[in-house]
Amino acid sequence: GQQLNQSPQSMFIQEGEDVSMNCTSSSIFNTWLWYKQDPGEGPVLLIALYKAGELTSNGRLTAQFGITRKDSFLNISASIPSDVGIYFCAGQDSNYQLIWGAGTKLIIKP
Amino acid sequence: DAGITQSPRHKVTETGTPVTLRCHQTENHRYMYWYRQDPGHGLRLIHYSYGVKDTDKGEVSDGYSVSRSKTEDFLLTLESATSSQTSVYFCAIGRERETQYFGPGTRLLVL
Numbered sequence: 001g002q003q004l005n006q007s008p009q010s011m012f013i014q015e016g017e018d019v020s021m022n023c024t025s026s027s028i029f030n031t032w033l034w035y036k037q038d039p040g041e042g043p044v045l046l047i048a049l050y051k052a053g054e055l056t057s058n059g060r061l062t063a064q065f066g067i068t069r070k071d072s073f074l075n076i077s078a079s080i081p082s083d084v085g086i087y088f089c090a091g092q093d094s095n096y097q098l099i100w101g102a103g104t105k106l107i108i109k110p
Numbered sequence: 111d112a113g114i115t116q117s118p119r120h121k122v123t124e125t126g127t128p129v130t131l132r133c134h135q136t137e138n139h140r141y142m143y144w145y146r147q148d149p150g151h152g153l154r155l156i157h158y159s160y161g162v163k164d165t166d167k168g169e170v171s172d173g174y175s176v177s178r179s180k181t182e183d184f185l186l187t188l189e190s191a192t193s194s195q196t197s198v199y200f201c202a203i204g205r206e207r208e209t210q211y212f213g214p215g216t217r218l219l220v221l
Contacts, residue, residue, distance in 0.1 A: 042212035096207040
């Protein structure tokens with residue numbers, strides 16, 4: 001079946017640092033979605049990408065839909081404590097099924 | 111935030127008992143989904159609905175059934191709960207098929 005590789009699995013960062021994470025797939029996707037999940041809550045949609053090459057920002061977050069349609073990255077600039085959480089990518093295939101990455105856990109170093 | 115509520119938010123039940131989880135939306139979105147989230151597996155689709163009385167199976171539908179008798183409600187039923195169904199269950203909604211907005215989740219423990 002289709003698989004999404006999301007990396008890194010976890011990140012320890014200093015407040016103020018920039019963060020980068022990505023997802024790759026062996027399959028082509030029509031849509032890429034990025035979500036953030038805080039403990040005890042449901043995932044919250046951060047950015048949706050609909051076209052290959054598309055670059056979209058949401059505040060300090062920037063995401064891109066790869067030209068090959070098999071990858072996407074998410075960047076967070078100048079991280080702050082509330083950025084802590086788990087970030088998920090999800091790709092939507094031609095049958096409109098969402099394929100989920102395993103998540104990237106972001107941790108701020110004290 | 112999308113207007114989605116899930117009930118109950120927490121439930122403890124015994125093996126073999128039926129359980130029904132409710133998802134309610136106030137957004138009039140056409141699409142509704144049920145996922146389960148387990149460590150090591152991420153989010154997995156159980157069932158989804160593309161309209162009133164229109165539902166289809168997802169990746170892990172065995173042991174689950176759903177019903178959607180009106181736009182705003184999507185029910186997930188475990189006919190006879192098993193310990194392997196201990197999980198966190200999320201409902202999601204979407205106006206189109208391309209994006210999904212999630213509810214707060216229901217934590218289910220089957221003893």
